[in-house]
Amino acid sequence: MAGLCEGRVAIVTGAGRGLGRQHALLLAKEGAKVVVNDIGANVDGTGRDESHAAQTVAEIKKAGGDAIVNGDDVSSWAGAKNLIDSTVKHYGKLDVLINNAGILRDRMLVNMTEDEWDAVIQVHLKGTFAPTRHAAAYWREKSKEIGGPVKAAVINTSSTSGIYGNVGQTNYGAAKAGIAAFTVIAARELRRIGVTVNALSPSAQTRMTEGLRELTPEQVAMRDPKWVSPTVVYLASEEASDITGRVFQAGFGRIAICEGWRRGAEVAQVSDPREAGRLFREMLPKVRKNSGMDGIELD
Template sequence: MSRICEGRVVVVTGAGRGLGRAHALAFAAAGAQVVVNDLGVGLDGTPAADSPARRVADEIRAAGGEAIAHGGDVATSTGAGSLVAAAVETYGRLDTLVNNAGFLRDRMLVNLDEDDWDAVVRVHLKGHFLPLKHAAAHWRAEAKAGRTPTARVVNTSSGAGLLGSLGQGNYSAAKAGIVGLTLVAAAELARYGVQVNAIAPAARTRMTERAFAASMAAPDTGFDAMAPENVSPLVVWLGSATSAGVTGRVFEAEGGRITVMEGWRAGPTVDKGARWTPEEAGETALKLLGEAEVPGAVYGG
C-alpha cells in the first residue's frame, strides 16, 4: 500500500458515509492522521441519532491508523473553526483539507421552496467556504512565522455544477459556486504554500444510489465502476505533497476514468469597435454560436 501521505494531517468533512468515508479510509491507509468530520444528519440534512464520524474513526484505528471524530457543523464559523483547531490541537499541524459535506433537497424550480434552496446552498457552498477560510488563516499564520506549509485543499463539485441537472437547481448552483471558490482560493493562497483543486466525482452514495445502482458492477471483472472508493486515489494524490504544482484545476473522476475539466474560455468573438444595434448584435451572436462548440447536455435533459 502506498504511503504517500505519511505524517500528514488530513481533515475530511462529511466523512461518515459514502465518498467522505472512502476518502478518510484511503488517507489513513496512505499514512495520514485523519480528522473525520460528520454532523450525522440524514440525506436531506435533518438530524440523525447516530454518529457516523465516530464509527469511521473507530474503523481507522482498528486497522492500525490514527483518527479522531469531529461532529461539528462546518457550515457555521464555530464548527469550522473547531474542526481546524481539533487537527492542530490533536496532531500539532494541518496539511490537507478535503471539503465533502453535503445533502440533497431535489425539486423542479417551480416547486423549490426557499428553505430548500437556502439549506442546500448553505451546506455545500458555505460548508466549503468556512473550513477553507479557517484553514487558510492557519496556513497564512504558519507562512508568516517562517513555516511555509505544503498544504492542500480538495473541494467537491459535481457534474451538476459543470453542466446543470434537472430538478437540482439548488445543488447545481452550489456546486458551480464551489468551482468559482476553488479558482479564487488557488490564486489567493498560493503565496502561503497552499494548493487548491476540485473534483467532480460520480459514485454510488446515499445521494446517488437511485441513479447508480449496485447492479452496475461488471460481472465479468468484478469491478464496480460506481464504488466511491474509485474516486479516493485521486483525492489522496491531490492531498499529498507529490501533487506539487497542481492547483486551480477541476478533475472529473468516475470508475477507472480521470478527466481534466476545461472550464469557460473565450471562444469565437467579434469586436465591432462601436456600439451594436440589437439586430446587429443578434445576427452576430447567431454567427458566433455557429462557430462555437456545442455545450454538453444538462443531466436529465
C-alpha cells in the same frame, strides 16, 4: 514503503459515510492522521447522529491508523472554526482539508421552496467557504512563521450537476458550480503561501445516488467509492504541490480533468442591439455548445 501522505494531518468533512469515509480510510492507509468530521445528517440535511463518524474512526484505528471524531457543522462559521482550531490543537498542525460534506433537496425550479434553496447553498457553498477560510488564515500565519510555503492542500467537492448542468438541481448545481469557481479563485489567492486548491467531481454509489438509475452488478462495482479516493489522496500529498486550480472527475470507470469556461468567438462591441443580434447569429454556429451531463458537447 512510506505512505503517500505519511505524517500529514488531514480533515475530511462528511466522512462518516459514502465518499468521505472512503477518502478518510485511504488517507489513513497512506499514513495521514485523519480528523473524521460528520454531523450524521439524513440526505436532506435533517437529523444528527455522530455514530457514523465514530465508526469510520474505529475502522481506521482497527487498521492501525490514527484518527479522531469531530461533530462540528461545517456550514456554520463557528463550527468550521472549531473544526480547524481543534485539529491544530489535537495534532499540532493541519496539512490537508477535504471539503466533502453535502446534502440534497432536489426539486424542479418552479416548485423549489426557499428552504430547499437555502439549505443546499448553506451546506455546500458555505460549508466549503467557512472551513477553507479558517484553514487559510491558519496557513497564512504558519507561512509567516516558517518564512516559506506551507505545502498544504484543499480538495473541494463539485459535481457534474454543477459543471455540466443537471435538470431538477438548480440549488445543488449552482452550489457545485460555485464550488468549482471558488476553487479556481482560492487557488490563485493561496498559491503564494504554498496551498493548492483543487476540486473533485465524483461519481459513486452512495445513499445520495442509490436508486437514481438502473445499474448492472458490473456498473455497481465500477461505482464503488474506492475508485474515487485515489485521486483525492494523490492531490492531498506533497507530490501534488504543483497541481492547483483544477477540477478532476473520478469514478464510474474514469478519471478525467475538466476544462472550464473560456472565451469563444468574439467581435468588436456595437451600440445597436439589432446589430448585436446579427453578430450573435453569425458567431453561435462557430462556438462549442455547452456539454451534456456526460461532459461531451451537445449536438
